[in-house]
Ligand SMILES: [Zn+2]
């Protein structure tokens with residue numbers, strides 16, 4: 328199957344990224360990418376936009392250059408209670424909410440148990456559609472428990488392309504462990520490039536290689552079509 332929806336993309340609003348949404352859409356169109364989610368870093372990250380950025384995303388058209396733009400965030404998980412760094416009013420305006428651990432967000436790489444609780448409680452809060460790059464080597468946790476809970480609450484697990492191309496060094500083997508567990512429990516999977524410049528939008532080669540290597544059920548990949556993705560997100564919202 329060809330995956331031409333990218334669910335993890337940063338714009339210039341994250342200060343270590345280099346392209347505007349319009350530039351990303353133009354490249355996406357050139358590459359045959361049908362849709363992408365703009366998922367800039369949540370306000371607690373040092374290089375993140377102020378929260379108004381997220382509440383105002385509705386001004387961005389749904390289509391630019393024929394490419395569907397989903398408005399989202401890559402929020403930070405910031406406490407053992409599973410809180411993330413954007414309020415419900417703002418979250419409710421978004422199409423998709425990714426969440427992950429990051430450095431320098433007020434939650435430092437804590438103990439195995441604290442990290443596990445943070446992820447489990449985050450999933451149970453119902454606010455997280457996609458757990459992003461859970462294999463981050465600085466934030467060790469009980470993957471089996473996390474994956475099991477994700478399955479129970481219909482939260483998707485991300486396979487992040489950049490985890491295989493130089494980001495978060497040492498996380499690769501964790502990604503293998505996570506995908507094996509996700510397969511065991513039948514979890515939804517989300518594919519994201521984590522691109523920080525327009526030219527990288529839609530680059531999902533390594534993620535696709537991994538799901539193919541494990542012969543992952545294509546019906547569980549939320550990027551398989553816009554229709555599937557939108558239904559997945561709508562159904563999740565109902566139980567929130
Ligand atoms: Zn990230």
Ligand SMILES: [Zn+2]
Nearest residue numbers: 335337401521
């Ligand atoms: Zn990211």
